[in-house]
Amino acid sequence: MKPFHAYKNPALAVDLAVFGYSDNELSVLLLNRRDEPFAGGWTLPGAFLQMEETFSDTCSRILQTKLGMDKLYLEQLYTFDDPGRDPRGRAISVAYYALVNPATLQVSAGTMAHDVKWMNHKKMPPLAFDHREIYKMALQRLRSKMLYFPVGFELLDDEFTMTELHELYECVLDMSLDRRNFRRKILASEYILPTGAKREGLQNRHPELYSFNKKLKPSNFQLNINLS
């Protein structure tokens, strides 16, 4: 029997929706294409899977190349198979999304490739291929996931104030949440703990600092917020 790869198989791409959060803005990492098709257009960063790679390897390779760092929070999203999605031929795309916190975002400013750019998620340009669809699904997944899984913390630094966490949720979900009720629910979940520390730059320790409680299993984090 011939080896699998001797048969005609579609190309396998891995595409990434990388979200970054800083200064109350949610951004997405976009790549400005140099080559045809869609030369000059915007896409999500991606790469073709090499024979020996896992998806996770490919993600790391993309992130290293474009951001100069990997080891971010990473989650598989969906696999897109529209036969017409790439004009060059049949290509399947396995989409992942990644989350970048402000510190990493700042560091990456120095190591980022010249052909990528952080774009505010409210000012997204048209995207090539079916990348708009991928991006939309990623945002939707992030939004619904942060309601029942402590995933939002991945977008913040290790230590954060309640206000910062609150603003993150309001920003990503694009809705206003009562500050006091949000605090009560988040604290009741016990997924964040006060650190007792005082942040550099602050004169006092009034805005308390919290950190994500990594010892708890994330199974029953539940914010009970109704979208729609």
Next chain:
Amino acid sequence: MKPFHAYKNPALAVDLAVFGYSDNELSVLLLNRRDEPFAGGWTLPGAFLQMEETFSDTCSRILQTKLGMDKLYLEQLYTFDDPGRDPRGRAISVAYYALVNPATLQVSAGTMAHDVKWMNHKKMPPLAFDHREIYKMALQRLRSKMLYFPVGFELLDDEFTMTELHELYECVLDMSLDRRNFRRKILASEYILPTGAKREGLQNRHPELYSFNKKLKPSNFQLNINLS
């Protein structure tokens, strides 16, 4: 430039976790393998993607071949990429799950291929490849999805009694749910409506018949049942 398929690409398989429900039992469609590797072992039904096919096409082809019918409820689950998952070489598996209602299940009894069998989900044999993992993820997805999305109805006939729906949920979730509270919540969601009909075989119309309300958008179906 060479066409994509001229490069070395992994094989792309589509594997299906097909759930059937009847007589208060949840079953999974298993295939008894004839060829190596794992000859004689059990697997989920699957097939390699043909160049012109969409995943959905491949699913239909598998279901036609093995069940003699397609057009079931179908949802993409996850794409598995462990390089060692197939001893024959690199193969990616895109997993879907499908739901079959009792009527279809009954019809399929006559059209089913001889090498497949419905297996009670509590009596699953060891599965070849990484199919145990796929099956477990499918069951988990079904369980969590039916709590916030009206997907359970796909496992029942068009018309059903409240008791049947209640038993379905208890069976699939493998937990007991208070009959009266379940009724209250389900009816409050307005996703099922009384049909006013009387079922054949029943002498009276006391156990009321209901049907899924397809006019409602399934976005805010919420049963608020706590797993774990």
Next chain:
DNA sequence: GTTAGTTTGCGTCAGATTAACGCAAACGAA
């Protein structure tokens, strides 16, 4: 038909949860 046991539909109620909002101490800028 009558009777006895089961199923089904509906209601009650105490306790928990939620949304909306008040308030004062802590803070920072003038």
Next chain:
DNA sequence: TTCGTTTGCGTTAATCTGACGCAAACTAAC
């Protein structure tokens, strides 16, 4: 020191939940 803002904590009414009672509708046995 003063004043407007931020932050932490509390209150309350309305709603939701889980646990369970009850009788009408039904079935099966006699």
